[in-house]
Amino acid sequence: MKKLIIISYISILCGSVAFAQRPLQNARKNVEAAHIGWITRQLDLTAEEATAFWPVYNSYQKELEALNRQKRQERLNGKKESAAGPDDELEFDTQILDLKKRYRKEFARVLPEQKVSLFFKAEREFREQLIKQLRNRKP
Numbered sequence: 095m096k097k098l099i100i101i102s103y104i105s106i107l108c109g110s111v112a113f114a115q116r117p118l119q120n121a122r123k124n125v126e127a128a129h130i131g132w133i134t135r136q137l138d139l140t141a142e143e144a145t146a147f148w149p150v151y152n153s154y155q156k157e158l159e160a161l162n163r164q165k166r167q168e169r170l171n172g173k174k175e176s177a178a179g180p181d182d183e184l185e186f187d188t189q190i191l192d193l194k195k196r197y198r199k200e201f202a203r204v205l206p207e208q209k210v211s212l213f214f215k216a217e218r219e220f221r222e223q224l225i226k227q228l229r230n231r232k233p
Contacts, residue, residue: 129220136216137209146204154197161190 133139139147165186172182194214201210 125224132220132223133213133216136219137205137212139205139209143205143209147201150197150200150204154193154200157193157197158190161186161193 133151134144137143137147165183168182168186198210198214201213205213
């Protein structure tokens with residue numbers, strides 16, 4: 095009887111954790127879809143440009159996310175060990191800047207230079223709009 099109660103409890107717990115994560119995943123997908131739509135509209139991509147642009151963008155996004163994940167992890171480790179300092183932050187910021195410079199060249203191979211400049215501006219504007227919306231939601 096005890097085993098049945100424990101198994102039931104674990105099943106309910108696992109189910110509620112999975113259910114709780116679903117809205118977060120949906121929200122992330124909605125933000126990604128809005129981001130793609132925003133960039134497409136801001137850059138006014140043609141079908142040919144979009145076909146060439148999105149694979150490069152996806153690669154850029156993966157590398158940027160990896161750097162940001164490392165930065166957050168170092169920040170967490172730094173709090174535990176108090177060894178991480180401003181130099182670590184600057185190192186990550188430098189790596190992110192280098193990544194953006196490298197991908198600017200990659201984007202220039204598939205888009206006109208004017209649209210490449212608009213891309214980084216559109217990225218920044220989308221982030222600002224998203225932050226503004228999130229702030230307005232909170233009471």
